[in-house]
Amino acid sequence: xxxxxxxxxxxxxxxxxxxxxxxxxxxxxxxxxxxxxxxxxxxxxxxxxxxxxxxxxxxxxxxxxxxxxxxxxxxxxxxxxxxxxxxxxxxxxxxxxxxxxxxxxxxxxxxxxxxxxxxxxxxxxxxxxxxxxxxxxxxxxxxxxxxxxxxxxxxxxxxxxxxxxxxxxxxxxxxxxxxxxxxxxxxxxxxxxxxxxxxxxxxxxxxxxxxxxxxxxxxxxxxxxxxxxxxxxxxxxxxxxxxxxxxxxxxxxxxxxxxxxxxxxxxxxxxxxxxxxxxxxxxxxxxxxxxxxxxxxxxxxxxxxxxxxxxxxxxxxxxxxxxxxxxxxxxxxxxxxxxxxxxxxxxxxxxxxxxxxxxxxxxxxxxxxxxxxxxxxxxxxxxxxxxxxxxxxxxxxx
Amino acid sequence: xxxxxxxxxxxxxxxxxxxxxxxxxxxxxxxxxxxxxxxxxxxxxxxxxxxxxxxxxxxxxxxxxxxxxxxxxxxxxxxxxxxxxxxxxxxxxxxxxxxxxxxxxxxxxxxxxxxxx
Numbered sequence: 001x002x003x004x005x006x007x008x009x010x011x012x013x014x015x016x017x018x019x020x021x022x023x024x025x026x027x028x029x030x031x032x033x034x035x036x037x038x039x040x041x042x043x044x045x046x047x048x049x050x051x052x053x054x055x056x057x058x059x060x061x062x063x064x065x066x067x068x069x070x071x072x073x074x075x076x077x078x079x080x081x082x083x084x085x086x087x088x089x090x091x092x093x094x095x096x097x098x099x100x101x102x103x104x105x106x107x108x109x110x111x112x113x114x115x116x117x118x119x120x121x122x123x124x125x126x127x128x129x130x131x132x133x134x135x136x137x138x139x140x141x142x143x144x145x146x147x148x149x150x151x152x153x154x155x156x157x158x159x160x161x162x163x164x165x166x167x168x169x170x171x172x173x174x175x176x177x178x179x180x181x182x183x184x185x186x187x188x189x190x191x192x193x194x195x196x197x198x199x200x201x202x203x204x205x206x207x208x209x210x211x212x213x214x215x216x217x218x219x220x221x222x223x224x225x226x227x228x229x230x231x232x233x234x235x236x237x238x239x240x241x242x243x244x245x246x247x248x249x250x251x252x253x254x255x256x257x258x259x260x261x262x263x264x265x266x267x268x269x270x271x272x273x274x275x276x277x278x279x280x281x282x283x284x285x286x287x288x289x290x291x292x293x294x295x296x297x298x299x300x301x302x303x304x305x306x307x308x309x310x311x312x313x314x315x316x317x318x319x320x321x322x323x324x325x326x327x328x329x330x331x332x333x334x335x336x337x338x339x340x341x342x343x344x345x346x347x348x349x350x351x352x353x354x355x356x357x358x359x360x361x362x363x364x365x366x367x368x369x370x371x372x373x374x375x376x377x378x379x380x381x382x383x384x385x386x387x388x389x390x391x392x393x394x395x396x397x398x
Numbered sequence: 399x400x401x402x403x404x405x406x407x408x409x410x411x412x413x414x415x416x417x418x419x420x421x422x423x424x425x426x427x428x429x430x431x432x433x434x435x436x437x438x439x440x441x442x443x444x445x446x447x448x449x450x451x452x453x454x455x456x457x458x459x460x461x462x463x464x465x466x467x468x469x470x471x472x473x474x475x476x477x478x479x480x481x482x483x484x485x486x487x488x489x490x491x492x493x494x495x496x497x498x499x500x501x502x503x504x505x506x507x508x509x510x511x512x513x514x515x
Contacts, residue, residue: 031403031407034403034404034407035407035411038404038407038408038411039411042408042411042412042415043415046415087423088419088422088423088426088427089423089426089427089428090423090427091427091428091429091430092420092423092424092427092429093431093435093436094436095436095437096433096436096437104420107416107420108413108416108417108420111412111415111416112409112412112413112416115408115411115412115415116405116408116409116412118408119404119405119408129404129408130401130402130404130405130408131401132401132405136475137475138405160451163451163453164451164453167453167457171457171460171461174460174461174464175460175464177464177468178464178467178468178471181468181471182471182474185471185474185475185478188475188478188479189478189481189482192479192480192481192482192483193479194475194479251423251427252419252420252422252423253420253423255419255423256416256419256420320514321513321514324460324512324514325512325513325514328460328463328503328507328512329507329512332467332503333500333503336496336499336500339474339496340492340493340496340497343478343481343489343492343493344489344493346481346482346489347481347485347486347488347489348486350482350485
């Protein structure tokens with residue numbers, strides 16, 4: 001155990017030694033060192049959040065065939081700092097009639113729900129906040145606080161548009177939590193544990209997206225809806241409902257919602273990487289040192305974030321009723337059937353060699369996806385023909 | 399050390415940092431309230447009618463359906479964790495459990511409760 005292999009423990013022991021040398025109680029020193037570690041991680045996350053604003057603006061610009069911010073600093077890197085300063089010096093209005101406590105608490109809870117997810121995310125085999133044995137369940141619980149903060153914002157703003165926007169957003173987020181939860185069960189079945197570190201260690205032979213591609217895809221779709229990003233961004237739909245639950249927020253409170261959403265997107269990129277793409281694993285490179293594992297994980301999180309951004313800037317927004325119909329009538333049944341098929345094949349193929357297991361799981365996913373798409377296509381064709389027939393009927397009787 | 403203590407520390411710091419950021423906004427921002435600025439936004443006109451409007455009953459139905467499936471998924475978590483050790487019997491049991499709830503979803507669907515209008 002030296003600085004190269006286990007930097008966090010070495011630093012923690014050294015600091016604890018200093019604190020107890022000053023005469024502090026051993027337990028208190030331990031808690032203080034933990035507190036400093038938490039502070040370090042959250043500060044790094046907030047700085048990363050600022051650079052995510054820059055990445056977002058540059059990437060959307062490139063997708064739209066323009067350059068994006070390039071005036072402030074080299075390649076526009078100082079731009080997000082200017083944005084933060086602008087948001088801080090804006091006036092902090094509170095609409096009259098708004099419920100002051102709930103109104104002020106909503107952006108704080110929204111940001112907090114994203115930050116505490118990083119407590120269970122393993123950045124390296126030995127660097128993680130908390131080794132919870134219910135890590136996957138903790139993700140859902142933290143996400144639920146975010147959903148709560150949106151309805152708080154919508155309800156307390158004393159504004160009809162905020163209220164309706166908040167309702168719609170929460171109806172959508174809550175609906176898409178079901179496929180997300182079900183798809184979280186699939187890496188749990190493969191790894192036999194809810195602990196995030198165990199799920200990463202179980203991906204030693206093969207990454208989980210190779211044996212459950214449909215699971216990874218459904219998780220991605222549900223996560224994008226959970227984030228409230230396009231094509232599911234009806235609350236942010238600038239042309240509908242003005243700004244949704246965000247209407248009455250100005251200055252840094254709006255900044256907390258906006259930056260929180262970007263950090264949430266990056267967090268889900270990281271979670272997708274952990275659950276299906278091996279987390280910090282990369283063909284044994286992570287055993288060399290945590291200093292290599294952290295960049296591997298960050299690269300995977302950024303690639304996941306890139307895919308989420310790619311979907312956002314390519315696809316059109318869909319309506320709330322189309323979205324909810326898609327969830328309750330297609331994604332939820334499909335995700336439960338996938339879970340049943342995965343569990344059944346996991347039990348039937350328990351004794352077979354790994355490559356038989358892998359290939360049959362992959363094939364079962366592909367077959368299920370094909371069947372689901374065929375059913376959707378047939379239903380769509382039937383509905384289209386019904387509409388065509390009723391149109392012809394109306395025209396013939398004019 | 400109890401690991402949930404670290405989670406509590408995370409929640410505490412996670413609460414303090416946004417409070418600090420918003421507090422910085424509160425300190426550095428101008429404070430000049432006037433009645434027109436504070437009035438709520440309604441596309442440029444005076445707000446008409448009561449704010450807390452009647453909402454669609456459909457939201458309530460979706461929340462109920464979500465509740466049922468959320469509780470079901472919470473029950474499925476321990477099942478999924480121990481699936482590797484329990485053999486085919488537990489798998490079939492889990493499949494029956496999920497099927498009963500899928501039948502509930504199909505019932506809701508056929509009754510038209512999942513339509514938006």
